Amino acid sequence: MKSLASSQDTIDELNCWNKLKEGERPALEFIYRKHINDLFNFGCSLLPDPDQVRDFIQEIFIDLWKYHANLQSTDNVKLYLFKCLSNKIYSLAKDEAKRKAIFEGHLEQMDYVLDSPENQLIKMKRDEDLRAKLSNALVGLPMRQKEVINYLFFEQLSYEQTSKQMNINLKSVYTLAWKAISSLKKSF
Template identity: 55%
Template sequence: MKIQENPIFFQNWDDFWLLLRKGDRKGLEGIYRLFSHELFKYGLALVNDEAFIQDCIQEVFIDLWKYHPSLQRADNVKVYLFKSLSHKIYRESKKKAKWKMEALDDLGATSYSIESMESTLIGIQREQVIQRKLANGIDKLPLRQKQVIQLLFFEQFSYEEVSKMMGINLRSVYTLAWKAIGSLKKHVISLLGIVFIFL
């Protein structure tokens, strides 16, 4: 699925989007090169299945090409793509009953990096233990709560952008975030306990 790097004069996603809407494949390729890595990371944070996420991303880009004549001007292509991938993962996972997700492996766990004074003081080995505990807590959240946490705190989208991406109202975003944080509370307490033991 990887597209080889080609020298293209356009570097702004807005330029690529315009090319795509006009039916120029360079637009699709440019958008893919700009956002595929971020989309893959985001997808893996929701469902720890690389092949499944690659398939979903491929389908998002197939749909982009298929429906390019009807695409509208996008205020933020990244938000549009994250929303498309979220919906694709949600629909496909529901079909295939993929909600029983595997625990994150060490590589996946490192994406939930905790840069704090505490983790620095207790050393790399203990930092990895903390990261795994937090990642494990996030991995056990229901998908919609996990999505909100990932989009808000790791991808750093605003509550308003998350609302648009997930197709829910702003109040529901706050509610999901509140529930997710509440569910993580026991993991955070456990995490802090480990920090204080080793300080």
């Protein structure tokens, strides 16, 4: 039943995408409302400046409306929007040093949610140690490995979706993920 509803949602979303291409403003609003939270969370996972992320998202939807007649067809609107957002963010960070600084700043500002107030005292020391180790391990990864880890584990995309998102072949995604996980294991 759930896959049928999910399939119907996808069809509705693709119909809205086609209506947007035809210039129907309510379709743009539907797509915006459906994906704004995911886009914002994804953007903040790449760029630790929420105001800049909001600006980029606004630019994306302005561009969607401005160029609606020339939009490409897509089979996954969410991935299309993620790709637009990541392109905008990475155009801001033109070289590896800037990308590394963005990711390191994000890791320093991450706020981990604990189970409950009662468990905070018990788990605090252990969680701090694990966060520090993970943060140090992630900072040490090359940018592409960080990006694969982000898509696969934080955004929960499939390997195939990650391949499309990063414009690399599926084998490269598996290789990057394996190398990243191996490096993280060595850190622990």
